[in-house]
Structures are given as structure tokens and as C-alpha cells.
Amino acid sequence: MEETLKSRKEIQSLFKAGKRVSRFPIVLVYLPNSLSKNRYLYCPERAIKTAVQRNRIKRKLRAVIHEEEKNFLKGFDIAILAKKEMLDLKHGELVKILVSLIHRIQ
Template sequence: MNQKYPHKEKLKSRKLIEKIFAEGKSVSQFPLKMVYLPVELNSDSPLQVGVSAPKRKFKNAVTRNRIKRLMRESYRLNKHLIFNNLPTSYACMILYIGKEEPDFGALQITTQKLFTKFLEKEKSDQPG
């Protein structure tokens, strides 16, 4: 599996991000929360993902950017868990909801658990 994070997998559309927060479902595994919405994507990628860290909890931009870099890297290394098992295409936002700056090892494990929960929830919501 290709472990890159190409441009077509990055969630950039402001309208789509607003729609995700307005209509999307969510799944949490502390300190991460994933808000997602099944959508028809124009690209050949089955998933578009964006990451976010709160300015309210992390005033320093350097800290926020580091958290987002760690989250993107964790997604990139673990996306194989959900890429092969998606029935439709999704747009997702992964939010950091913790209060302390994370370490990469813990974030990796949390991301794997979050993706597993996401797949379980989507399989239970599928008709059939």
C-alpha cells in the first residue's frame, strides 16, 4: 500500500468542511475525535482527511503545527487500516481534543484505535 499523503487526499474545501461539521457523524478515542461524512469525491481517492488542533488550548502556533504534523504522520502510516475496507468515499476531519502535547507513540496507538472504531461504526450503520 502506498504510504504517501498526496494532495488529492487532503481536505481543503471550506464548503465541505462546514458540511462535515453540520451534518457529519463522529467517533472519538481520546485525545482524538474524527468527524466524517459519506460524500461523492471528484478524485480517485476514497478518503479526504484534514487535521486540526485547537487555538484555545494551544496558544503557540509552533505547538499547534507540531501536533498537526504528528497527526498527519500518524494518519499516513495507519491509513491502510481503513483504505482497504471503505464501502464508499468519505470526507473526514481529525481533531485533537487533549490538553497536553502528545508524543508520537501514543498518538499512533490512538489513531489505530480510532480507525478501528470508525470501521466498526460504519459497518454497523450499513444496511444489509
Template sequence: MAFSYPKKEKLKSKKLIEKLFSEGKSVSIYPIKLIYLPTMLPEEVKVQCGVAVAKKNFKSAVQRNRIKRLLREAYRLNKAVVFNNTKGKFAFLFLYLGKEIPSFKGLEPKMKLLLEKFNTLPHE
């Protein structure tokens, strides 16, 4: 369980994703922006998370998919930061804002910083 990212934690609901963009609050550490929204989720899940990369910046689907894979991996390794320190349930959407393909070594520390920054915010 420590480093898993099971299906039930993946953000799939179109309604919830639309609500995130319309009502969600955001926090960012370049090149990642986190849009979050306190929400109702199934009992056993604290956070549902999705990732997105702008088609405007990366025309190639292969490049977008690679960046999304890196974002998911960075989140998976650092999600304990959020799970252990927050009360309530959230929907997360990570947006990649950069214009070049990142390396995992560059992305992972930024993800950690972003999740720690999220923890310092008031959440109600």
C-alpha cells in the same frame, strides 16, 4: 503507495469542511476525535482527510503545527486500516482534544484504535 499521503487525499474544500461540522457524524478515542461524512470525491480517492487543533488549548502556532504533523503522520501510517475495509468515499477531519502536547508513541496507537472503531460502525 502503501504509506503515502498525496495531495489529492488532503481535505481542502471549505464547503466540505463546513458540511463536515454541520452534518458529519463523529467517533472519538481520547485525545482524537474523528468527524466523518460520506461524500462524493474524485474517482481515484477513497478518503480525503484534514487535521485540526484548537487554538483555545494551544496558543502557540508552533505547538499546533507540531500536533497536526503528528496527527497526519499517525494517519499516514495507519490509513490502510480504513482503505482496505470500507466501501464508499468519506471526508475525514481529525480533531485533537487533549490539553498537552502528545508524543508520537502515545498518539499513534490511539489513531489505530480510532480507525478500527470507525470500521466497526455502520456507514450508510
């Protein structure tokens, strides 16, 4: 099971010093960590009006990470920034976009 990034200090350093890769409608901000696992932060944009929709985006992202994490290189803190257009993507398209972004990190 993936681990969530929770520390305010670590989140701030991730956004300050991290590198970015993007493919619409997702942006990844990543930074190597000293652990042997990846830690994730799910960030739907605030333009998504209701909490129900923001939570749905987070659930969809978690599902993709859970399915595909075994294929990822370990040792990164990763913030996944999602735009509201992500709600319109089918699961297969979302998997393809997210996996291609994470492989670009490696």
C-alpha cells in the same frame, strides 16, 4: 499520500452532517464521500497558544495517517480534532488512539 480537505463548503457540510467518535484527546468527525480515497482535515484546538505547537500537532497526526492509511477503509472525509493534551502523548500511544478511532468508523 493522503489528500487534505480544503473546500469551505465541504468542510461546513462535514461538521454539520458528520458523525463523531472520540477518545481523549482526539475527536473524529466523519462523513462518507463519493471518492475512492479518504480526505483529511487536521484541527488542533485554539487553546494551544502558539502556532508552533499547533503545527507540531498537525505534523504528528499527518505522520500517523501516512504510516497507517493503507489499513483504513476508503471513501470518507475525516476531520481530526486534537486537544492540547495530545502534545504529551508518545508516538505509539497516538498511533493506538487514532487507529482505534478510525477502525470504529468502519
